[in-house]
């Protein structure tokens with residue numbers, strides 16, 4: 001069924017196809033049921049992120065439903081959690097179009113959307129009114145016209161708006177499409193930013209029984225030397241987990257006609273690098289904090305590779321575009337089998353279980 005829909009959608013401009021699909025899922029959430037398959041239940045795959053519980057580890061990555069308009073339809077696709085955003089304090093239109101490109105031969109996308117979103121007020125209202133109870137992460141960014149020196153105010157605003165309605169919060173300083181945003185990933189900038197965000201979250205949640213954990217989303221383009229040091233410092237500063245990774249600005253081995261477009265590359269070509277980053281983070285913090293893996297996951301074995309490298313949850317975006325909603329049930333079913341085959345009774349036992357990983361990466 002999705003093959004047919006995809007055939008039609010892939011004839012359209014990529015962003016138009018995106019809006020059409022999201023529009024259908026918003027207006028007719030049950031339509032997802034026509035394309036998705038029921039997700040099998042598996043005790044083995046149940047997992048946690050701090051106090052949050054998930055029936056399986058496959059969620060939707062940030063950026064697909066930035067404004068949280070289609071949560072019900074997306075939940076019916078079988079995701080165990082959904083990350084909305086990136087949301088900025090004020091609405092903004094994003095970069096000029098065209099800004100989203102399908103690299104079909106590479107099973108990849110290049111996007112330079114630039115945090116187009118309807119702003120924090122609208123998303124907050126939607127999350128407050130949601131009937132749905134699967135965990136929702138809110139990915140926070142800064143407005144394009146907020147200078148880096150004042151970026152912390154935008155992130156604190158995000159915390160104040162969403163601490164009461166989000167299940168987890170993400171500090172996004174790793175998008176390549178907001179000028180100079182990635183400069184905030186230096187330790188000198190990011191440590192105080194994280195400390196301020198965590199303090200704001202604590203203040204906002206004083207009266208609540210639980211508080212949404214604060215995670216940091218990391219770029220794959222940081223060097224192998226910088227990542228362990230940064231992860232360690234962030235953990236010390238109070239960050240409670242990581243998302244590894246965002247899209248990449250590298251362009252290795254691509255064949256599609258759109259390969260020279262600027263922006264962030266996602267999908268298959270990102271898979272190995274994002275797994276390496278997961279491994280580097282997991283090792284540097286000795287598995288003390290959860291990692292959500294993101295980047296080029298198209299199958300259960302891709303997800304398993306990332307779990308063995310150290311993540312407890314996995315997000316997909318590009319594979320959802322290429323493979324459609326039935327992918328989630330398929331991945332859940334096959335991941336359960338892969339874990340069973342390797343003798344894991346619980347997925348959590350497989351997290352970071354790679355053997356010889358230090359030798360392989362030559363880290364220590």
Ligand SMILES: Cc1cc2nc3c(=O)[nH]c(=O)nc-3n(C[C@H](O)[C@H](O)[C@H](O)COP(=O)(O)O)c2cc1C
Pocket residue numbers: 061062063064066085086100109111113115139172175217245246247265266267268270294295296297315316317318319
């Ligand atoms: C069109 C598009 C828009 C995205 N927008 C965001 C965003 O707003 N914030 C963010 O943190 N990541 C964003 N991402 C990155 C994804 O969340 C994900 O980390 C990345 O695409 C790697 O996963 P994938 O290979 O499964 O797509 C976007 C990705 C795409 C393709």
